[in-house]
Amino acid sequence: MQTLKVDLGERSYPIHIGEGLLDQPELLAPHIAGRQVAIISNETVAPLYLERLSRSLAAYSVISVILPDGEAHKNWETLQLIFDGLLTARHDRRTTVIALGGGVIGDMAGFAAACYQRGVDFIQVPTTLLSQVDSSVGGKTGINHPLGKNMVGAFYQPQAVLIDTATLNTLPPRELSAGLAEVIKYGLICDEPFLTWLEEHVDALRNLDQAALTEAISRSCAAKALVVNADERESGVRATLNLGHTFGHAIETHMGYGVWLHGEAVAAGTVMALEMSQRLGWISAQERDRGIRLFKRAGLPVIPPEEMTEADFLEHMAIDKKVIDGRLRLVLLRHMGEAVVTDDYPKEILQATLGADYRALAQLKG
Numbered sequence: 001m002q003t004l005k006v007d008l009g010e011r012s013y014p015i016h017i018g019e020g021l022l023d024q025p026e027l028l029a030p031h032i033a034g035r036q037v038a039i040i041s042n043e044t045v046a047p048l049y050l051e052r053l054s055r056s057l058a059a060y061s062v063i064s065v066i067l068p069d070g071e072a073h074k075n076w077e078t079l080q081l082i083f084d085g086l087l088t089a090r091h092d093r094r095t096t097v098i099a100l101g102g103g104v105i106g107d108m109a110g111f112a113a114a115c116y117q118r119g120v121d122f123i124q125v126p127t128t129l130l131s132q133v134d135s136s137v138g139g140k141t142g143i144n145h146p147l148g149k150n151m152v153g154a155f156y157q158p159q160a161v162l163i164d165t166a167t168l169n170t171l172p173p174r175e176l177s178a179g180l181a182e183v184i185k186y187g188l189i190c191d192e193p194f195l196t197w198l199e200e201h202v203d204a205l206r207n208l209d210q211a212a213l214t215e216a217i218s219r220s221c222a223a224k225a226l227v228v229n230a231d232e233r234e235s236g237v238r239a240t241l242n243l244g245h246t247f248g249h250a251i252e253t254h255m256g257y258g259v260w261l262h263g264e265a266v267a268a269g270t271v272m273a274l275e276m277s278q279r280l281g282w283i284s285a286q287e288r289d290r291g292i293r294l295f296k297r298a299g300l301p302v303i304p305p306e307e308m309t310e311a312d313f314l315e316h317m318a319i320d321k322k323v324i325d326g327r328l329r330l331v332l333l334r335h336m337g338e339a340v341v342t343d344d345y346p347k348e349i350l351q352a353t354l355g356a357d358y359r360a361l362a363q364l365k366g
């Protein structure tokens with residue numbers, strides 16, 4: 001087992017990474033203050049892992065709240081089910097909420113924990129690659145609004161993150177690929193050697209090679225922890241974690257939540273960010289194509305939805321959380337392995353990026 005740390009003073013917490021950690025109650029116990037525990041999961045993950053996690057919590061009074069599965073349920077109505085469960089079981093302020101599932105469960109359980117009786121402890125037990133490399137770390141919690149992704153939420157850090165890499169053995173290949181989009185993101189924004197490593201190991205990752213997965217997860221969590229330590233509430237460098245997300249969130253919102261997976265939208269959105277960075281003269285066409293090639297090898301889409309017009313993108317992007325005083329800030333690549341957040345770009349370059357021929361780019365000629 002490896003342990004990393006998110007370093008936020010009094011609110012610091014460990015990220016434990018290893019195979020079989022669901023069966024190690026001693027990793028959870030130090031982070032549970034009272035006798036009550038509420039496991040939040042969904043109808044897909046609960047049959048797979050709830051019993052094992054509950055066995056590790058035999059010393060506590062445990063309830064479970066099982067939510068419907070999917071991004072389409074990351075909303076007020078489903079959040080309410082968590083409060084219903086906690087109140088019906090008379091959980092008090094010393095309860096600990098445990099999120100068992102992917103990013104949807106983690107974001108919703110974390111938001112519920114932030115709100116319930118004005119805040120109770122919570123622990124992340126992420127079971128998708130995406131949630132293990134990204135959403136379980138850093139304390140962004142929340143739900144979607146029909147007009148925009150994650151538009152209602154809170155920064156609320158967990159007490160601990162417990163990553164059992166063996167849970168990935170049951171993850172559908174499409175979901176594994178979606179997680180790889182956020183892994184590739186770290187290489188692009190802050191770690192060029194990691195990109196090279198990913199080029200060498202992408203097939204092993206897709207084949208669920210445990211050693212490769214553990215390395216990718218720990219490098220990703222370490223990269224995210226460094227950024228979060230420096231800028232917990234996204235007043236600066238944390239926004240670089242949003243590479244591809246302004247375009248990607250527009251895709252998710254426009255297409256209907258769950259139609260494109262978050263990681264898929266991030267992949268296509270990152271290709272758009274690569275294209276814009278190339279049009280600005282910051283990276284070369286070969287570097288852009290290097291990124292596109294890696295997304296394709298990871299099994300991810302690199303072409304935005306054909307039905308989305310330039311106007312559709314602009315409409316959704318106008319309510320991105322990085323908009324300040326009506327000016328949209330974008331995360332772009334100054335170099336491979338170095339991201340910048342900027343509102344200083346010619347409007348025509350953004351328009352050309354939205355109108356670019358991604359189908360032709362995806363052919364990767366030359």
Ligand SMILES: NC(=O)c1ccc[n+]([C@@H]2O[C@H](COP(=O)([O-])OP(=O)(O)OC[C@H]3O[C@@H](n4cnc5c(N)ncnc54)[C@H](O)[C@@H]3O)[C@@H](O)[C@H]2O)c1
Nearest residue numbers: 044102103104105127128130131134135140167170171262
């Ligand atoms: N808070 C953050 O910092 C942050 C970061 C990235 C993404 N997110 C959010 O995370 C969400 C995406 O997360 P996700 O990709 O994990 O999607 P998800 O939570 O919808 O999980 C994907 C699918 O895999 C299933 N699943 C989960 N674990 C499984 C397992 N071990 N075996 C079999 N099936 C399993 C789920 O039931 C679901 O059907 C989005 O809502 C996104 O906005 C948040």
Ligand SMILES: O=C(O)C(=O)C[C@@H](O)[C@H](O)[C@H](O)COP(=O)(O)O
Nearest residue numbers: 134138140149150238241242245321
């Ligand atoms: O942790 C962050 O900061 C991120 O931006 C990570 C992203 O991968 C994630 O999708 C996040 O939920 C997006 O945040 P948002 O503030 O743009 O909704």
Ligand SMILES: [Zn+2]
Nearest residue numbers: 182245262266
């Ligand atoms: Zn994301």
